[in-house]
Amino acid sequence: MNIAETLRLKTRVIKDQLGLSLGQATDNRNHLDAAIAWLKHAQDVTGNGGVAQTYLVKHRKWAPSYPETTGYIIPTFYRYARLAGDDDARQRARRMADWEIDIQHPTGGVLAGALGDSDQPTVFNTGQVIFGWVRAFEEEGDERYRDAAIRAATWLCDIMDDDGCWRKYGSPMTGKQINTYNTRSAWCLARVFDITGEKRYLDVAVKNAEWALTQRNDVGWLAQNCLQDSTQPFTHTIAYAMRGLLEIGAAAQREDLIQAARVIGDVMIANLPANGFLPGRFNDRWQPTVKWSCLTGDCQLGINWGRLYQITGEAKYKETTSRVLAFVKRTQNLGGDLDERGGIKGSHPINGGYHPWQYPNWATKFYADALMMDFVNNSETRQLPPA
Numbered sequence: 001m002n003i004a005e006t007l008r009l010k011t012r013v014i015k016d017q018l019g020l021s022l023g024q025a026t027d028n029r030n031h032l033d034a035a036i037a038w039l040k041h042a043q044d045v046t047g048n049g050g051v052a053q054t055y056l057v058k059h060r061k062w063a064p065s066y067p068e069t070t071g072y073i074i075p076t077f078y079r080y081a082r083l084a085g086d087d088d089a090r091q092r093a094r095r096m097a098d099w100e101i102d103i104q105h106p107t108g109g110v111l112a113g114a115l116g117d118s119d120q121p122t123v124f125n126t127g128q129v130i131f132g133w134v135r136a137f138e139e140e141g142d143e144r145y146r147d148a149a150i151r152a153a154t155w156l157c158d159i160m161d162d163d164g165c166w167r168k169y170g171s172p173m174t175g176k177q178i179n180t181y182n183t184r185s186a187w188c189l190a191r192v193f194d195i196t197g198e199k200r201y202l203d204v205a206v207k208n209a210e211w212a213l214t215q216r217n218d219v220g221w222l223a224q225n226c227l228q229d230s231t232q233p234f235t236h237t238i239a240y241a242m243r244g245l246l247e248i249g250a251a252a253q254r255e256d257l258i259q260a261a262r263v264i265g266d267v268m269i270a271n272l273p274a275n276g277f278l279p280g281r282f283n284d285r286w287q288p289t290v291k292w293s294c295l296t297g298d299c300q301l302g303i304n305w306g307r308l309y310q311i312t313g314e315a316k317y318k319e320t321t322s323r324v325l326a327f328v329k330r331t332q333n334l335g336g337d338l339d340e341r342g343g344i345k346g347s348h349p350i351n352g353g354y355h356p357w358q359y360p361n362w363a364t365k366f367y368a369d370a371l372m373m374d375f376v377n378n379s380e381t382r383q384l385p386p387a
Contacts, residue, residue, distance in 0.1 A: 009058065009357075016349030025329035032371040034334050034342030035364050036080050036089065039073060041338065042361050043092060049099030053114040055339050055359040057350065062339070064115045067103060069362040070096050071110065071129030076365050078139050079372055079384050090139070097136035100129050101148050108151035112172050123159070123166045126152050127185025134191045135385070146195055153192040156185065157204045164204075164211030171227075180212045180225040181237040183244025190251040202252060209248045209257050212241065220263035221284045232281040232289045234354055235297025238264060242304050250311060258311065265308050268301050269320050276327025280347065280354055292352030295331060295344050298324050299366035303387045306373035310386070318377045325374055328367060 015021040025031075042052045042062070050065025051073055077093035080086060105111055109121025110129045133149035136142065161167050166185070170177035186208035193202040215223040222241050226233035242264040249257030267286045272278050278298055279288030302321040309317035331348050333340055344363040346355025355363075369387035376384050 012057075013349055013351050016351075022330040023332070023334065025326050028325075028371045028375050030334075031329050031332055032080070032368055032375075033084070034332065035344070035368045035371070036077075036084075036086075036342075038340075038342035038359075038364055039076070039361065039368070040088075040092060042343075042364075043096070048115075049095040050115065051096065051361050053361060054346075054355065055343065057340070057357045057359070060339070065099075066114045066361065067100060067110050068125035068128045069360075069365065071100055071125075071132040073361065073365045074100075074132030075135040075385070076368050076387075078135055079387065080368065083372060083375070083384055093132075094136065094140060097132055097140075097145055100132060101144060104148055104152070108155035109169065110152065118172055120172065121155070121169060122171050123156065123169045123182055124171060124179065124185050126156055127182070127188040130156075130188035131191060134188070134195055137195055149192050150196065153189055153201055156189065157200060160204060160208065164207035164209075166208070174227050176224075176227070176230075178224045179237075180215045180222045181240035181244070183209055183212050183248065184240040185244070187244045187247045187251075190248055193251070205248045206252050206254065206257075209245055209254070212245065213256070213260060216260065217284055219284075219286060220260060220267065221282075221286060222264075223284075229281075232283050235268070235278060235280055235282070235294045235301060236354060237297075238268070238282065239297050239300030239304055243300065243307070246304065246307060246311070261304070262308060262312075265301070265304055265317070269305070269316065272320060272324060274323075276324045277348075278324065280352060290353060292354075293327075293348045294346070294352070294354040295328055295348055296346065296354065296360065296363040296366055298328050299344070299363065299370040302328075302370035303366065303373050306370070306377050307386065309377055318374075321370065321374050321377065325370055328370075332367070 045062045046052050046065045051070045053063035053066035074093045074096050077089045081090040105121040110126040112118040112122035130149050130152050133145045137145035186205040189201040189205040224230050225237050242261045245257045246261035280292050280294030281289045283289050302324045305317040306321045343359040344367045346358045346360050373387045
């Protein structure tokens with residue numbers, strides 16, 4: 001790396017640390033349109049219908065298409081298409097769903113990692129793509145999407161251990177086999193129940209959520225809940241696990257699961273300062289352990305709080321979604337380089353511990369979902385499918 005490039009990167013970190021890179025938050029639609037434009041660009045650069053895993057700032061290049069997150073970007077594009085009347089977003093969502101069918105593993109599962117990283121399926125990635133196929137079926141009525149979702153869901157059911165834990169087909173990228181954040185994968189089974197009426201899928205979802213509750217400590221913190229270090233999980237995976245518990249609880253009318261999610265949501269609110277900057281990792285006593293923010297987790301928690309507002313009617317959850325978004329909006333670059341414009345970084349500052357020096361596509365996906373959640377919860381006239 002030459003001197004000019006080193007200076008460029010150091011300058012970016014210093015600006016982030018001093019708050020000099022922060023812009024002004026404007027209305028949700030302005031930020032949302034920019035985020036969707038970035039996601040469209042991330043799809044265009046691959047040329048195959050999938051969405052590039054991440055933009056690598058240091059190398060100024062894009063990673064290959066990522067099956068996992070392309071899968072759950074599909075509902076985001078359908079939701080935006082309905083909100084904005086954007087047929088291009090709808091067509092892109094359909095193209096993503098078709099691409100996911102083209103690369104579906106013979107077992108019914110979905111490949112680990114970015115395209116080309118692995119030839120083996122993995123639990124978490126499979127769950128996330130199911131969300132896309134279910135929504136594509138609901139929107140398009142094409143049985144191919146329903147069939148793909150059923151094949152994948154059946155595989156997930158068949159490989160689950162008797163106690164509700166998935167111990168096989170963990171991510172080869174992280175080396176971790178047991179993950180409580182797989183409650184988000186289990187939630188997809190409840191969505192397959194929605195389009196099939198087959199109770200087995202909902203029952204298996206509940207079984208995993210019940211297993212996850214065995215991993216709770218006395219303050220509601222979950223063990224085995226991080227990509228890297230389960231003693232101090234990212235807010236990203238904390239939010240994943242929380243959402244799974246919340247949605248399975250809502251689908252199965254299990255108040256204990258909803259309450260477990262609510263405990264997490266409330267403690268995260270207690271840790272959120274007025275400026276919306278939430279630390280990116282928390283230990284088993286819910287104490288922050290880092291001084292950088294995981295922007296992905298911020299957006300996911302914003303969505304989760306929005307869902308808690310919809311379920312409970314308590315205004316504090318709606319207000320907290322708006323507060324955390326006010327901060328994340330300020331980190332979004334609305335001008336400049338096309339490869340970064342409208343996207344959301346992994347961390348703030350950019351060299352923080354969650355996907356440093358990257359713009360992972362799921363950060364912007366969850367940001368778009370959170371913006372639409374905030375819009376819906378503060379509007380009396382529009383309705384969108386839940387984020």
